[in-house]
Amino acid sequence: MSKERLYLFDTTLRDGAQTNGVDFTLADKLAIAQMLDELGIDYVEGGYPGANPTDTELFGADRKLDTTFTAFGMTRRPGRSASNDPGLAALLEAKADAVCFVAKSWDYHVRVALETTEEENLASISDSVKAAKAKGREVLLDCEHFFDGYKANPKYALSCAKAAYDAGARWVVLCDTNGGTLPHEVEEIVAAVCKAIPGDHVGIHAHNDTEQAVANSFAAVRAGARQIQGTLNGLGERCGNANLVSIIPTLKLKKEFSDAFEIGISNAALKKLAHVSHALDERLNRGSNRHAPYVGESAFATKAGIHASAILKDPATYEHVAPGSVGNKRKVLVSEQAGKSNILAELERIGIKADKDDPRIGRLLEIVKERETAGYAYEAADASFEMLARRTLGTVPDFFDVEKFDVSVEHRINAVGQPVTVSMAVVKVKVGNDEMISAAEGNGPVNALDHALRKDLGKYQDYIKGLKLTDYRVRILNSGTEAVTRVLIESEDETGDHWTTIGVSPNIIDASFQALMDSIVYKLVKSGAPA
Ligand SMILES: [Zn+2]
Numbered sequence: 001m002s003k004e005r006l007y008l009f010d011t012t013l014r015d016g017a018q019t020n021g022v023d024f025t026l027a028d029k030l031a032i033a034q035m036l037d038e039l040g041i042d043y044v045e046g047g048y049p050g051a052n053p054t055d056t057e058l059f060g061a062d063r064k065l066d067t068t069f070t071a072f073g074m075t076r077r078p079g080r081s082a083s084n085d086p087g088l089a090a091l092l093e094a095k096a097d098a099v100c101f102v103a104k105s106w107d108y109h110v111r112v113a114l115e116t117t118e119e120e121n122l123a124s125i126s127d128s129v130k131a132a133k134a135k136g137r138e139v140l141l142d143c144e145h146f147f148d149g150y151k152a153n154p155k156y157a158l159s160c161a162k163a164a165y166d167a168g169a170r171w172v173v174l175c176d177t178n179g180g181t182l183p184h185e186v187e188e189i190v191a192a193v194c195k196a197i198p199g200d201h202v203g204i205h206a207h208n209d210t211e212q213a214v215a216n217s218f219a220a221v222r223a224g225a226r227q228i229q230g231t232l233n234g235l236g237e238r239c240g241n242a243n244l245v246s247i248i249p250t251l252k253l254k255k256e257f258s259d260a261f262e263i264g265i266s267n268a269a270l271k272k273l274a275h276v277s278h279a280l281d282e283r284l285n286r287g288s289n290r291h292a293p294y295v296g297e298s299a300f301a302t303k304a305g306i307h308a309s310a311i312l313k314d315p316a317t318y319e320h321v322a323p324g325s326v327g328n329k330r331k332v333l334v335s336e337q338a339g340k341s342n343i344l345a346e347l348e349r350i351g352i353k354a355d356k357d358d359p360r361i362g363r364l365l366e367i368v369k370e371r372e373t374a375g376y377a378y379e380a381a382d383a384s385f386e387m388l389a390r391r392t393l394g395t396v397p398d399f400f401d402v403e404k405f406d407v408s409v410e411h412r413i414n415a416v417g418q419p420v421t422v423s424m425a426v427v428k429v430k431v432g433n434d435e436m437i438s439a440a441e442g443n444g445p446v447n448a449l450d451h452a453l454r455k456d457l458g459k460y461q462d463y464i465k466g467l468k469l470t471d472y473r474v475r476i477l478n479s480g481t482e483a484v485t486r487v488l489i490e491s492e493d494e495t496g497d498h499w500t501t502i503g504v505s506p507n508i509i510d511a512s513f514q515a516l517m518d519s520i521v522y523k524l525v526k527s528g529a530p531a
Contacts, residue, residue, distance in 0.1 A: 006221065006251065006261040009043040009140075009173075009203065009229040010036050010244060012280075013058075014072050016235030017047065028283055029058050035276055036232070037065040040264040041244075043140075043227075045070045045100060050090035059094040068138060071096035075103045075128035075141075078116035082131040092131060098138035100173075101128050105160035106149030118156060122163045129167035139169045142205060146174040147181040150189050158196055165197045171227055172202055176216060179207030179239065183219040190223035199224030206242040208234060213242035218250070221257075232280045233292070245277045249294045253321045267325075274327035282380055282488075285473050294326045301331035339365045350386050354393065364392040374504055375477045375484050381502035383491075383522040384515070390525065397531030399524050400457055402517070403435070404428040407445045407509055423448040431458035446472070446512040453516060463529045464520060466494030474508065482506060489515040493523060 036044045044067045047055030073091035076082045103125045104110045110121045132139045141164035149157040161172045204220035206213040217228045234243030251257045274295040281288040290297045300323040323330045343365050347354045378385040390396045405427045414420045425448035426439045438455035442448030471490035485508045490500050503514030
């Protein structure tokens with residue numbers, strides 16, 4: 001029996017950008033779109049061109065993506081023609097493969113919010129869909145408040161959906177905008193819609209206000225819908241949108257869905273899911289939810305005792321799916337054996353040969369555990385992990401020593417009477433028998449320290465010439481009673497390689513210094529600098 005195709009639509013960059021405290025830059029949006037594309041998501045909604053400068057720039061930028069890159073916007077305004085609406089014109093000019101319109105489908109909203117007639121709203125839907133089709137775009141229509149609208153006036157809600165479908169929309173998406181609809185209601189209403197519009201043209205857009213956005217999405221699929229909209233990690237305003245990171249593995253790994261449906265995500269891409277989820281949190285500079293289904297650090301963690309020993313005999317005894325299938329790891333707490341095999345797997349991944357009976361592996365595991373308790377996150381800083389591993393296994397040359405550094409910050413009034421803050425760093429470095437003192441200014445203390453440190457490393461200077469710091473992230477952690485600072489530094493070199501290093505300390509300068517040092521030493525090792 002051939003499987004039916006089910007489509008995934010990601011709106012992290014549009015609806016997800018509504019999350020309190022989330023503010024994507026253009027670079028963030030491009031990087032996230034790339035990640036979604038590599039995962040195999042069918043549609044990526046980039047944003048609302050014309051509504052804000054970032055989104056306008058995003059839709060102007062060159063993208064090499066296989067996904068159907070989608071622009072979001074309003075249908076034509078009531079009382080205007082499609083050709084005489086600047087908002088619609090801007091949307092149709094955007095470089096996008098598809099256009100997703102949002103329209104009212106609740107008669108009450110049409111009258112009160114839109115202040116127009118039911119007929120004019122239907123005409124606006126139909127005209128807008130036709131205008132975008134004429135521009136060669138694939139068209140989707142988000143029916144806002146569809147479920148509440150349907151409960152109030154089923155005939156009108158359905159006529160909005162039908163107007164879009166009849167005008168040639170590829171998808172009519174039923175939105176639970178307030179997020180209050182329950183799964184059995186979704187199933188009933190979607191089934192009714194699918195009698196009027198074929199299910200392979202119907203999508204579901206669920207919000208998580210009753211913690212059931214994922215369940216509502218599956219209810220809609222059971223009732224006939226064939227497109228699911230959602231976001232990475234369930235990002236979205238209020239309680240968030242349907243979480244694609246939970247939906248995808250369920251579709252791939254649970255028989256009810258995997259037997260019936262084909263999705264655009266390959267088994268190989270599924271193995272990257274945990275990484276994608278954590279990379280998004282890293283970008284948002286926030287901690288990942290340890291208890292997130294499938295991808296959380298604790299999703300496959302078991303405490304010592306009968307469970308742990310049973311898991312070692314046969315993992316299927318206590319795991320609903322294999323952790324590796326989504327790129328996660330089994331974690332048997334306090335089990336030396338499991339810790340060791342995780343470390344060995346990491347070493348293999350970064351290309352360090354190690355013997356599993358080498359006592360230094362046990363030592364490395366101890367250090368990693370101690371440091372992770374102190375706030376280090378090696379999962380996010382592979383170059384620092386590699387340096388730690390190489391040092392513990394005794395293979396990093398002693399390139400140079402920093403004997404002393406001094407950083408000062410001065411706030412004063414300058415010659416023209418303006419307040420200025422100046423940072424300056426002095427570093428004393430020993431390379432072999434040579435001692436070097438370098439001083440530098442910077443736009444902040446860490447920047448000054450970085451300049452001074454990399455100003456003169458004697459015979460190693462040529463090896464670090466191409467080193468650039470591309471990102472610097474700071475997070476204050478509460479470990480025990482005291483707050484500590486975690487610094488992550490992203491570096492790049494002339495070959496285009498990227499790596500991330502980490503430092504943790506109660507002092508932000510010290511934490512930054514550790515991360516800088518790791519990055520420089522990593523670059524020297526990578527370039528094969530002699531001892
Ligand atoms: Zn929404």
